[in-house]
Amino acid sequence: MAPRSGKTSGLAIPAILRAPGPVLLTSNKAANDAFTATADARAEVGTVWTLDPQQIAHAPREMWWDILADAHDLAGARRLAGHFVTASVDESSSGDFWSTAAANTLTALFLAAANDGRPITDVLAWLASPADRTPVDLLHDAGLDAVAAQLQGTVAGAVETRDGIYETARQYASCLLDPEIAAWVTPPHRSERIAQFRPEAFATSRDTLFLLSKDGGGSASAIIAAAADAVMRAAVIQAERDGGRLDAPLLAILDEAANVCKIQDLPDLYSHLGSRGVIPVTILQSYRQGVRVWGEAGMDALWSASTVKLIGSGIDDADFADKLSRLVGDHDVRTVSVSTSESGKSTSVSMRQERVLPADAIRALPKGSALLLATGIRPALLDLKPWYKEPDAARHGAASAKATAAITERALSKTLGRDHFGPAA
Ligand SMILES: Nc1ncnc2c1ncn2[C@@H]1O[C@H](COP(=O)(O)OP(=O)(O)O)[C@@H](O)[C@H]1O
Ligand SMILES: [Mg+2]
Numbered sequence: 001m002a003p004r005s006g007k008t009s010g011l012a013i014p015a016i017l018r019a020p021g022p023v024l025l026t027s028n029k030a031a032n033d034a035f036t037a038t039a040d041a042r043a044e045v046g047t048v049w050t051l052d053p054q055q056i057a058h059a060p061r062e063m064w065w066d067i068l069a070d071a072h073d074l075a076g077a078r079r080l081a082g083h084f085v086t087a088s089v090d091e092s093s094s095g096d097f098w099s100t101a102a103a104n105t106l107t108a109l110f111l112a113a114a115n116d117g118r119p120i121t122d123v124l125a126w127l128a129s130p131a132d133r134t135p136v137d138l139l140h141d142a143g144l145d146a147v148a149a150q151l152q153g154t155v156a157g158a159v160e161t162r163d164g165i166y167e168t169a170r171q172y173a174s175c176l177l178d179p180e181i182a183a184w185v186t187p188p189h190r191s192e193r194i195a196q197f198r199p200e201a202f203a204t205s206r207d208t209l210f211l212l213s214k215d216g217g218g219s220a221s222a223i224i225a226a227a228a229d230a231v232m233r234a235a236v237i238q239a240e241r242d243g244g245r246l247d248a249p250l251l252a253i254l255d256e257a258a259n260v261c262k263i264q265d266l267p268d269l270y271s272h273l274g275s276r277g278v279i280p281v282t283i284l285q286s287y288r289q290g291v292r293v294w295g296e297a298g299m300d301a302l303w304s305a306s307t308v309k310l311i312g313s314g315i316d317d318a319d320f321a322d323k324l325s326r327l328v329g330d331h332d333v334r335t336v337s338v339s340t341s342e343s344g345k346s347t348s349v350s351m352r353q354e355r356v357l358p359a360d361a362i363r364a365l366p367k368g369s370a371l372l373l374a375t376g377i378r379p380a381l382l383d384l385k386p387w388y389k390e391p392d393a394a395r396h397g398a399a400s401a402k403a404t405a406a407i408t409e410r411a412l413s414k415t416l417g418r419d420h421f422g423p424a425a
Contacts, residue, residue: 002314005367007283010384011310012253013037015281017387017396021248022046022202024231026211026224026261030057034255035210036403037387037396046206049197051227053181053220056212058410065197065227067185071114074107074147079265080226081106084172086262087222091295094264101154102168108151109135109169115142119186120176127170130155130162175220185223199234203250204242215259225261228254232269232278239276246277257282258289267294267301274307282306287320309373312384313365321359324371328357328379357381 001007008029016023016038023042025034035050035057042048052059070076081103085094093099109123112135126135136155139148154165176182188194202209209231213224232252239246252273254261263269266282273280282302284290290299303309315321330353338347356379362371372380387396 001283001285001310001312001370002316003285005313006384006386007285007312008034008255009037009386009388010312010368010370011281012255012283013387013396014385014390015251015253016208017041017392019248019251020206021246022205022207022209022235022250024209024211024228024250024252026213026228026254026257028056028213028215028256028260030212031404031407032400034253035212036407037400038208039210039403040399041396042208046208048208048210049202050210050212051184051197051224052210052212053175053184053223054212054214055180056214057210057407058414059210059212060410061183061194063195063197064183064188065185065199065230066187067120067223067226068110068114069199070230070233071110074111074144077107077110077114078103079229080110081172082264083226083229083262084222086264086293087219087225088172090292091264091298092292098164098168101165102172104150105154105165105169106172108139108147111142111144111147112136112138112151115139115144119182121179121182121186124170124173124176127166127173130166171218172222174218175222181220181223199231200238202231203235203238203246206248211261213260215256219260221260221262225263228252228261229263229269232273232280235278236272236276239278244276249277249279252278252280253283254280255283256285258284258293262293264294264298267298267305270302270305286315286317288317307375310370310382311362311365311373312370313367315363315365318359318363321362324362324373325355325357325359327373328355328371330354331356 012025012034016025016034025038027034030036039048049063050057050059051063051065067080071080084106085099085103089099106123109126110120113120113122116138126132136148136152139145139151154162197209209227211224211227213220215221232250235246235250266280270280287299290302294302311324315324332351333354334349334351336347336349338345357371365371368384368386370382370384372382387393
């Protein structure tokens with residue numbers, strides 16, 4: 001669905017307001033969007049956690065999440081490194097030499113930091129001085145000799161190559177250079193009383209996790225993707241422990257997924273999530289947007305793994321519209337033709353096949369409607385029911401307006417430095 005077609009108001013928000021269990025939302029907007037429309041309602045059923053490293057909502061830092069918690073083993077460290085790569089480069093260039101080498105280096109450094117109980121900010125210091133032997137020593141201490149040897153090999157290699165790899169890695173991890181951003185994912189100072197967000201506990205709670213970030217390279221979107229990934233994986237593990245499925249299910253709304261929640265193996269994750277009571281909802285502006293993140297094969301896998309697909313207005317991709325039209329299928333049309341000759345009139349009836357929904361009709365889908373393709377049922381054309389047209393719209397609308405005003409207020413008080421000068425008269 002194109003921008004402003006009702007993805008957030010017609011899909012994300014209604015789903016969050018009806019969710020019986022924990023909810024995770026990724027977003028690149030705070031004011032007048034899903035965050036403001038649902039935070040109050042969700043606070044009534046559980047704790048609301050807001051991870052807002054770039055201060056989209058100017059949310060006070062009242063939580064922290066240990067980004068290295070799952071980086072103690074090679075697979076976990078590699079996944080985390082992958083989030084930093086994917087947030088910075090498109091799928092088409094994520095496999096080139098520099099990206100791969102930088103990802104390997106980040107993997108090794110994350111492993112070293114995690115295994116010695118150091119914060120991720122130490123990785124930045126190591127990236128700044130490749131000659132520092134500390135990470136190699138730490139990897140040996142942790143018994144990860146092969147990884148240590150590989151890192152040592154990179155460090156001792158040709159200087160131009162090494163510097164190229166390290167510079168690439170520094171770019172990928174650059175969002176952590178901002179101490180205000182890093183503070184959300186590193187242990188707080190002893191004097192700070194800040195709650196730790198724990199994905200395992202979240203899975204069986206009725207809490208809400210808002211993951212907010214700006215778009216683009218250098219943004220905190222790698223952190224958002226890493227947190228969403230960690231929550232969904234922890235939920236799967238928790239569900240396996242509890243006998244197969246989460247009760248109630250965890251709803252993971254990946255709004256603006258191609259901008260702020262690029263989880264590289266999301267297509268593979270999909271197959272694990274559904275059967276464990278984790279419901280992922282990936283919201284994209286177009287099919288092509290997904291292709292840029294996951295590649296043709298990956299997007300095809302994501303498409304196939306989604307048991308419910310909704311296509312809304314603003315599809316201006318001719319190939320995709322034609323593919324959808326073919327999926328919806330054909331129907332028989334009866335045509336009657338009358339011909340006149342010397343012997344009189346004759347009528348003939350013929351059948352011909354026509355598209356139920358031609359490609360141009362899909363491209364002209366009006367705002368507020370959507371084509372539904374779901375496993376096991378016939379395609380359907382739906383009217384979306386945006387939250388602001390539902391019976392409780394007044395209540396949620398008032399809450400959203402209040403929360404939006406609070407964001408503006410916090411932004412203003414920051415720029416005016418009111419904290420230093422006391423409240424305004
Ligand atoms: N509270 C509201 N009242 C009336 N219209 C709204 C409200 N919130 C959003 N809209 C309208 O709904 C449309 C879709 O918005 P939104 O769901 O945020 O789009 P998307 O997420 O697809 O970019 C927009 O044109 C917007 O003007
Ligand atoms: Mg939206």
